[in-house]
Amino acid sequence: MNKLYKTKLGEYYIGDSIKNIKGAFGKKFKGKVQLILTSPPFPLNSKKKYGNKQGEEYKKWFAELSPLFADLLAPNGSIIIELGNAWEPGRPVQSLLHLESLLAFVGSKDADLRLCQEFICYNPSRLPSPAQWVTVNRIRTVDSYTHVWWMSKSDFPKADNTKILRPYSQSMKRLLKKKKYNSGKRPSEHVIGEKSFLSDNGGSIMHNLLEFEQIDPERDLRLPQNIMSFANTSSNDYFLKACRQKEIKPHPARMSSQLASFFIEFLTDKNDLVFDPFAGSNTTGYCAERLNRKWVSIDISDEYSEQAKIRLQDPELKTTKLKLLN
Numbered sequence: 272m273n274k275l276y277k278t279k280l281g282e283y284y285i286g287d288s289i290k291n292i293k294g295a296f297g298k299k300f301k302g303k304v305q306l307i308l309t310s311p312p313f314p315l316n317s318k319k320k321y322g323n324k325q326g327e328e329y330k331k332w333f334a335e336l337s338p339l340f341a342d343l344l345a346p347n348g349s350i351i352i353e354l355g356n357a358w359e360p361g362r363p364v365q366s367l368l369h370l371e372s373l374l375a376f377v378g379s380k381d382a383d384l385r386l387c388q389e390f391i392c393y394n395p396s397r398l399p400s401p402a403q404w405v406t407v408n409r410i411r412t413v414d415s416y417t418h419v420w421w422m423s424k425s426d427f428p429k430a431d432n433t434k435i436l437r438p439y440s441q442s443m444k445r446l447l448k449k450k451k452y453n454s455g456k457r458p459s460e461h462v463i464g465e466k467s468f469l470s471d472n473g474g475s476i477m478h479n480l481l482e483f484e485q486i487d488p489e490r491d492l493r494l495p496q497n498i499m500s501f502a503n504t505s506s507n508d509y510f511l512k513a514c515r516q517k518e519i520k521p522h523p524a525r526m527s528s529q530l531a532s533f534f535i536e537f538l539t540d541k542n543d544l545v546f547d548p549f550a551g552s553n554t555t556g557y558c559a560e561r562l563n564r565k566w567v568s569i570d571i572s573d574e575y576s577e578q579a580k581i582r583l584q585d586p587e588l589k590t591t592k593l594k595l596l597n
């Protein structure tokens with residue numbers, strides 16, 4: 272495998288991750304990865320440039336990743352996989368392939384994984400798709416989220432939701448100030464104690480619906496502090512601007528850097544190792560570098576690897592020195 276570049280914290284390789292996990296690379300990192308964070312090629316119906324498989328072939332391929340990934344994980348490590356929906360070719364019918372693939376992945380006997388939690392990553396500015404049924408026939412609504420599955424070999428992988436607290440809502444802030452609210456039984460049968468909401472814990476606990484852009488500009492977008500700072504920086508702007516300048520077409524399926532940093536913060540500590548086997552433009556490595564985690568990334572495509580260099584040249588990464596090896 273060709274090492275393309277490295278920094279103090281990470282390394283980016285060009286190669287086939289599956290072949291390499293089965294070989295010397297897999298041996299080197301066995302049991303050492305705290306977080307595998309990746310968006311694999313999606314089960315799309317139209318073949319994209321980066322080699323998507325389809326139907327049963329996809330499911331089989333996806334399930335085979337499961338024991339390979341499990342072997343790399345530290346005993347309390349986590350796997351985060353982001354996958355979008357797929358549709359039946361030529362029909363306004365959603366495919367079940369992503370769900371079947373998840374069942375096959377998590378059900379693999381050799382891997383002993385479990386689904387810790389499913390997250391929905393909602394993108395309000397997603398272009399209308401599937402276009403035929405949404406914009407022409409107007410018989411479906413916009414498919415606007417991806418699934419994010421969190422899996423582990425343990426029921427209790429390393430995780431700490433106090434690291435990803437979001438700012439309190441305005442009404443909660445008022446309540447904390449006034450120290451008064453209606454306690455008692457709610458219509459949902461929940462009993463709210465007289466003091467349950469009176470202590471200030473520094474923020475509210477995140478939900479498993481992740482929204483990284485405001486739908487309503489008047490409404491506060493309540494992301495954790497660190498994620499908010501990612502949202503406010505020019506990370507994507509820098510990457511897109513630099514791609515434009517170099518006349519490079521940016522990777523068509525980039526992961527949201529807020530999503531990557533959310534899970535890195537939540538599931539790892541400083542210096543833990545984060546691995547992305549389908550790294551593309553290296554969003555995962557970029558976010559890991561910013562959050563002081565070690566990282567390893569692999570992608571099979573020369574073209575995407577080339578643009579992955581741009582990410583780590585972002586001036587936001589003030590202390591990062593990129594050493595090009597190829």
Ligand SMILES: C[S@@+](CC[C@H](N)C(=O)[O-])C[C@H]1O[C@@H](n2cnc3c(N)ncnc32)[C@H](O)[C@@H]1O
Pocket residue numbers: 286287288289309310311312313321322522524525526527548549550551552553554555569570571572575
């Ligand atoms: C959905 S994209 C990932 C995009 C990435 N998360 C980003 O933010 O740019 C999937 C990537 O998997 C890569 N890929 C497909 N098969 C691969 C393999 N066997 N080994 C390594 N990379 C592979 C493709 O080149 C593509 O860049």
